[in-house]
Amino acid sequence: MLTFALSIAVSVLGAADVVSPAVCARLVMIGELGLDGRVHAVRGVLPAILGAAEAGFTSVVVPTANGAEAALVPGVKVVPVGSLRALMAYLRDEPPPVEEDEDDPPVPAPADGHAVRSGPHRDALDLSDVRGQADARRALEISAAGGHHLWLSGPPGCGKTMLAERLPTLLPPLERSAALEVTTIHSVAGTLPAGQPLITEPPFCAPHHTTTRAAMIGGGSRRALRPGAASLAHQGVLFIDEAPEFSTGVLDALRQPLEDGAVTISRAEATTRFPARFTLVLAANPCPCAAAKVLECVCTPAVRSRYLGRISGPLLDRVDLKLELEAATRAELRYDVDVAESSEVVAERVLLARERAAKRLAGTPWRTNSDVPGPELRRSLALPTSAMWPVDKALIEGTLSARGMHRVLRVAWTIADLGDRGVPADHDVGEALELWKGKRS
Template identity: 60%
Template sequence: MAVARTRSVALIGVSGRSVEVEADVGNGLAGIHLIGLPDAALSEARERVRSAMVNSRYPWPDARITISLFPASLPKRGSQFDLSIAVAILGASGVVPAERIAEPFFLGELGLDGRLRPVRGVLPAILGAAEQGDATVVVPAANAAEAALVPDVKVVPVADLRQLVEWLRRGEAPPEPVPDAAPATTRVLDRPAVDLSDVVGQPVARRALEVSAAGGHNLWMLGPPGTGKTLLAERLPTLLPDLALDHALEVTAIHSVAGVLPPQSPMMNRPPFVGPHHTATAAAIIGGGSSVVRPGAVSLAHRGVLFLDEAPEFPRHVLDALRQPLESGQVTVSRSVGSVTFPARFILVLAANPCPCAQADDQGANCRCTSTIKRRYLGRLSGPLLDRVDMKVTVARSSRRELMADRQFVESSKTVAERVLVARERAAKRLAGTPWRTNAEIPSSLLHADYRPPDDAMKPMTSCLDAGTLSARGLDRVVRVAWTLADLAGKSHPGEDETAAALSFWLGVSA
């Protein structure tokens, strides 16, 4: 008997860490012992691996088996280590050549009959393996499309343990696995396409949506129900350009770790849209978990849109927890098992009714909310949170005449998205050589140095600063929006018109 080594990958948040799996089959009381900080799911691998090997007609060693996962100080979680443990035991038993399993990475959960089941987090695991150089990764057939997204990595898809063993023995490429046939009753229905032209009677809100998409700015919409706040928010992703390759890999990796990656389209090249219910907990929004830390809604909305409908109904501590990711573009979740950092750079869209009863005074409805009740209701959105919202828009009810007149001015999402793309290209050209791609990402220090608007253009803001109606953080937000308005207008720098419009957006007095 001997020792065999192979490799797998442990996930820490959305980062993959290489793990060396050693198997020692030697003298002693028969049994299998797993060491190296395994969690409960990984400890159960003993029974799964044994049943998979026996049912695949391979001998189970009647000896003491010790499985070591290195580095021992790194916590290992999940069932993706099943395949590497089985291969290491087969190598130590002489069933497969030990030299054939030393270099590849093995990922996958074993069924009791030897079938290889898909696991979550394959994309970040493959990215972690790719950091080791020229890598070969064996994955379940169901994860093959996701694994193939990583360039310069040889992906070997297998359907079961027997197919893998025969490949290791012969040294030949395994045959392409046959995908499981979908049940005859299963039918995938495409979600009806949404378009900005569906929203009529809200020209200011549509303009704010365009500015938000062009610069990546946060938006707050206040108005009675039925005025189109939700319709507008749902159409914001249709104005955003496709994700760049590096951003697409980031977004796909997060959704893979969360286990919500669509199997039909492993690469997410469109900005995500996440709209949690107002009963969601802080862990659901920010991320968390007891033993396994999972990404929350702010990370699932990375490079996309996070929409909080009925925002004042969310618990205040949940809303205030958004302040840190809004500033830094990432969120760190600390638990007893350790700290995990997830990316979280998103466009925040808040929607709120003017009062708890949501009755509109301008339509003659019977609203009985006092000014104190209204102030307390909207006060759930704290000042520090609203200070991080670039634009505030009042969405009022439109009369029949206004609706009819506005129909000739509505534009399709495609038309507006073209202007957004041009504005983003102008911003990207201006920000070339920096790590930022949109105006919303420019840090405060550079806003008042390299990207400071002319003194004439700063006059509307300086007067508000003197009057105390504009904070220092608010000044930064206004300057960023002014740059976006200049990009949409095709100007080289913001003028007084752009800064005044950006200031009115920030103060919520746009008309």
């Protein structure tokens, strides 16, 4: 209700003839009014103004701190005010009052343990920082090019977190429509970066392993439903580090957004749908003791199996790329600098691959290979028999399910796009199958 405090105050003043009610007609007012008369920033300004514009309103009053965010909506006159006095002056067509410059405190974000990054921070990260792990860097490139989910397992210090944090640096900047959608979600959540009203880079969200189900997929009361980590990572990367430490119910709650690209939250009197189309990266140590070397591990095979078994089969079945990493060798740590490609170089290949996929999928609702449904893979994108033999063999052996086959074929198309091949060859399908089953680096 604080969002409407400013409009309520003006309504009272209009009823008391302090200001003409006619002047307030067709004027949308959003803001929290303090006891000292200052107008404070609020969450959700961007979606509120988008809704007002769709309803035919052309003028809005917002807190000064929300002015840049509100200006993102075209065709709407934005009137930023810092106090009730300033608003009264505007409504009476009087000169604005001279006010002290006081920094408005930022809108507090929910204390949900999320780490959300986008924009300038990514400039400090580069894929060439990762020494060794050539197979993992290749998998990261495939993931970025096709929007494929990724599983990384390996001992501490082998580079799992470094790889995941650099995935956003390989993704292309957000298109205008996607940027507005992402910004809208972060506006509702109160996580817009300071001084950056429009999010133009893919976000990176890394929730802590103590995250609850509501914090992961969204929740709250019916009057204040808020997006969770899955939606905050929309059009970007959701990184689940130490995945076996998460509650099984929390991780399994991601199965719906992985399939639908959205989260639906239902309450007794309200249902809200938040977009949640992200690239999932799961990372895990091979055992609970997290020993850096195999010889130092004290876990029995049964303990190791139970630990990784906390990740449900249905969730892993939705992950296209799986790698088991080993620690980088001394030679790789010292000399890999000459062969490790930068994010800029890899991002150029990713962009070209995405353009080839978009051209092939023109006229369809899909933009990346990971979006293509299974029936379409078997119809218009069917591969020649010569390219399908690795999949056919796995199906006969019973090591590949129908869902797994579709995921292998999607990855094969991405590998072909990266290699500028019009149709995947048998070696593309073979590499995709190896990555789906779980490749050991």
